[in-house]
Amino acid sequence: MDKQENNPKYEALVKTARELFWRHGFKRVSVQEICMKAEVSKMTFYKFFSNKTELAKQVFSNEVDDSIVKFNRLIDEDISVHDKIEKMILLKAEGTNNISKEFMQDFYMGSEPELKTFVEAKTREAWTGMLHSWKKAQQAGIFRDDLKPEFLIQVSFGLVELMKDEKLAGLFSSPQELILEFTKFIAYGITPRT
Amino acid sequence: MDKQENNPKYEALVKTARELFWRHGFKRVSVQEICMKAEVSKMTFYKFFSNKTELAKQVFSNEVDDSIVKFNRLIDEDISVHDKIEKMILLKAEGTNNISKEFMQDFYMGSEPELKTFVEAKTREAWTGMLHSWKKAQQAGIFRDDLKPEFLIQVSFGLVELMKDEKLAGLFSSPQELILEFTKFIAYGITPRT
DNA sequence: TGTTTATTATACGAATTTCATAAAAAATAA
DNA sequence: TTATTTTTTATGAAATTCGTATAATAAACA
Numbered sequence: 479m480d481k482q483e484n485n486p487k488y489e490a491l492v493k494t495a496r497e498l499f500w501r502h503g504f505k506r507v508s509v510q511e512i513c514m515k516a517e518v519s520k521m522t523f524y525k526f527f528s529n530k531t532e533l534a535k536q537v538f539s540n541e542v543d544d545s546i547v548k549f550n551r552l553i554d555e556d557i558s559v560h561d562k563i564e565k566m567i568l569l570k571a572e573g574t575n576n577i578s579k580e581f582m583q584d585f586y587m588g589s590e591p592e593l594k595t596f597v598e599a600k601t602r603e604a605w606t607g608m609l610h611s612w613k614k615a616q617q618a619g620i621f622r623d624d625l626k627p628e629f630l631i632q633v634s635f636g637l638v639e640l641m642k643d644e645k646l647a648g649l650f651s652s653p654q655e656l657i658l659e660f661t662k663f664i665a666y667g668i669t670p671r672t
Numbered sequence: 673m674d675k676q677e678n679n680p681k682y683e684a685l686v687k688t689a690r691e692l693f694w695r696h697g698f699k700r701v702s703v704q705e706i707c708m709k710a711e712v713s714k715m716t717f718y719k720f721f722s723n724k725t726e727l728a729k730q731v732f733s734n735e736v737d738d739s740i741v742k743f744n745r746l747i748d749e750d751i752s753v754h755d756k757i758e759k760m761i762l763l764k765a766e767g768t769n770n771i772s773k774e775f776m777q778d779f780y781m782g783s784e785p786e787l788k789t790f791v792e793a794k795t796r797e798a799w800t801g802m803l804h805s806w807k808k809a810q811q812a813g814i815f816r817d818d819l820k821p822e823f824l825i826q827v828s829f830g831l832v833e834l835m836k837d838e839k840l841a842g843l844f845s846s847p848q849e850l851i852l853e854f855t856k857f858i859a860y861g862i863t864p865r866t
Numbered sequence: 867t868g869t870t871t872a873t874t875a876t877a878c879g880a881a882t883t884t885c886a887t888a889a890a891a892a893a894t895a896a
Numbered sequence: 897t898t899a900t901t902t903t904t905t906a907t908g909a910a911a912t913t914c915g916t917a918t919a920a921t922a923a924a925c926a
Contacts, residue, residue: 487873501774506700508913519874524915580695681902702884713903718886 488526490516496537504534504584504593535596538585542600545569546607553611682720684710690731697774698728698787729790732779736794739763740801747805 494516498507509530513520527533552565585593688710692701703724707714721727746759779787 502696502700506696509915510913520915521875521917522873525873529915703886704884714886715888715904716902719902723886 485526487516487518487522491518491523491526491533492537492540495533496541499534499537499581501580503580504530504590506580506584509533531590531593534585534593538581538597539600542604546604549608550611553615679720681710681712681716685712685717685720685727686730686734689727690735693728693731693775695774698724698778698784700774700778703727725784725787728779728787732775732791733794736798740798743802744805747809 491512495507495512498512498515507530509520509523512530512533513523523533527536548569549566552562552569555562555565557565582597584590585597685706689701689706692706692709701724703714703717706727707717717727721730742763743760746756746763749756749759751759776791778784779791
């Protein structure tokens, strides 16, 4: 239970667990399997984590924290609004792949109320963090003052889903081109009126 | 155990099992889950299949048969060698996605010797079928006489793996372009010398 | 070298899951 | 209606998983 984050065994466990959870969700993966793939004995596993749920929390927590860091860094980055939007879409596209359906389904639907509350709390935390960055950028005049951040975030999420539409993708010769088109579309709609 | 292939329940079970096996392999999926997702009771499951292994055999068998049919149809198709090669690569690329790693790993490595022998036998069967089609095409002068079919098949398999290489893909603006380049490369190397 | 510490291998009981079947209840078709 | 199929529920046996205990092994250190 000691938080020896720099311990190689600890890191191996978290890394392996992330991969397995990502692929197969929570309940399909056993601690035995995690230990085997991470080449760590089961005893040392229980030195670090009191149970599988605790490990899952850690994995999810890391994932969310990474997203927040990336998002904040993106907001603060000294690039054009156009590039910012493009990167935001890419970040979200990457994020949806990171946190897999299988994983979230087990967290929410699974018979583990403890995990559900944890995920909800962590998600709230992530949102407030991102909104803070957003408002800072808004004050700096990067986005329109009257634009609700929740709106753009939701729209950009929706666009990621749209990008998976085959018919739409068929109109462009490459994904990059499609993203470029999206980016233009958004950027010209939200830049502050000078 | 009756082979009521047209039975909707039967088809639902096979279809659902294929999806689940494909995603999570063999041992991670329980018959309960298959029944639930297929909306078929467990009792009717055991009317059709004596156990999970038997269902897996059926799923694998179907998959291989489909591949054989597609391959043979491709060989007999009245199109240029160039198009034939291109389609062959696409077919294989599609096939690798169809038969997932998870699935095969459980079949081979899993503690189910029965499945292993079945897969091996079925694979042999598939190979002889494909080689037969090949030799027919060779006699028709579509490919070089001295070209071993095993060689090209193996090479095309290897190319599919190569296509997943990011560095290589980065050289082309789209996957289609990459495939085109590959196709040219192979076609000019194996056409009969006139 | 010997001693301490960390890690693994093995075994274990308890709890849970899964398997495959058997019965009765419900739905469907004739 | 009667006969057949399908579902529901219950069940016991087998297997899996969990979390811990203990002994063996390896690494660290003095």
